[in-house]
Amino acid sequence: xxxxxxxxxxxxKENFYNSETMVILESMxxxxxxxxxxxxxxxxxxxxxxxxxxxxHLPHTPQTIATFTRHQxxxxxxxxxxxxxxxxxxxLTDGAYYMADIQLLIGQSSTEGERKxxxxxxxxxxxxxxxxxxxxxxxxxxxxxxxPENRDKRLDIRDKSIENRESESARAxxxxxxxxxxxxxxxxxxxxxxxxxxxxxxxxSEYMASTGKRYQSHAATIRRWASEDARKAAPPSRNRDYSxxxxxxx
Numbered sequence: 001x002x003x004x005x006x007x008x009x010x011x012x013k014e015n016f017y018n019s020e021t022m023v024i025l026e027s028m029x030x031x032x033x034x035x036x037x038x039x040x041x042x043x044x045x046x047x048x049x050x051x052x053x054x055x056x057h058l059p060h061t062p063q064t065i066a067t068f069t070r071h072q073x074x075x076x077x078x079x080x081x082x083x084x085x086x087x088x089x090x091x092l093t094d095g096a097y098y099m100a101d102i103q104l105l106i107g108q109s110s111t112e113g114e115r116k117x118x119x120x121x122x123x124x125x126x127x128x129x130x131x132x133x134x135x136x137x138x139x140x141x142x143x144x145x146x147x148p149e150n151r152d153k154r155l156d157i158r159d160k161s162i163e164n165r166e167s168e169s170a171r172a173x174x175x176x177x178x179x180x181x182x183x184x185x186x187x188x189x190x191x192x193x194x195x196x197x198x199x200x201x202x203x204x205s206e207y208m209a210s211t212g213k214r215y216q217s218h219a220a221t222i223r224r225w226a227s228e229d230a231r232k233a234a235p236p237s238r239n240r241d242y243s244x245x246x247x248x249x250x
Contacts, residue, residue, distance in 0.1 A: 010042055010105050018177035021086055023209045033071065034079040038088065040069040042099055050102030051092065059096030174205025185219035193226045200226050 016022060017035075026035050044060070045052050052060040062080060066073040080097070083089035090098045170180040179201050181189070189197045200222045208214065215221045 010039075010046070012105065015172055015177040018172075020176070020178050020208050020212060020214070021088070023176055023178075024212050025082065025086070028082070030075060030078070033075055034082060037065075037069055037071055037076065037079050038083065041065065041089075041097075042102060042105060044068060045097075045099045045102055046106065050099045052097040052099070059092075059094065065097075173201050175202055176205045176209040178208055179205045179218050179222075181219055189219060189222055192223065196226060197222070 017026070022035065025031050025038070028034065041052060044065075047053075052065065054060050054064055060068075062076045063073055065071075066076045069076070071079075080089060084091070087100055090100050092098050169182045171183070171186075173179045173181055173186075181201075186197075189200075193200065203225070204215075204218060204222055
């Protein structure tokens, strides 16, 4: 007997739990519960394209999420606040929860960042995403395409960062596997700072994991840090005065 049911699945990268967000999330009080809840919410949202729906008409609430994930309601409510702060979850205009990164975790694609942006645009066209100032695109003659000068800069930078860091040409380095460098960038750092390049990779990895801070270019950040430290360590120049005053002899 053939099985005609449709199956849904998540695609997690091997460094998923070493990402900045997951390291910080799991370091919190009840962080392991939040991590487990997040994965269950991803799975619950797959059939609805990332939206947590109880059925075709009713969105999930913290109470129903707690029931289906077998977590305490209080845990779910606290976790949702954290997920909203981290940008992992968004609240749509109808009150439904939307898993913001779901398009990065399903299927197989070399342009996952683009797929995520297209999904956001689809939700905007259906007026599901909140119409915040940065997400509003003024009338434009080319239909749904926003002119470059009016796009949401924050989302563009974030999506480009995801594409660049997770591209095949970039490799993950550091204790927390969150420093991304191409082979060319790594070779350049090794040539410029042959004795300390590894120390700065670890320094950047620990700093980002502990603070949640992000950088557009990890190679440029390491180069700047190393150059600044080298300048600080250099002995101050001495400008000696060899001039002779009128009443002095050499």
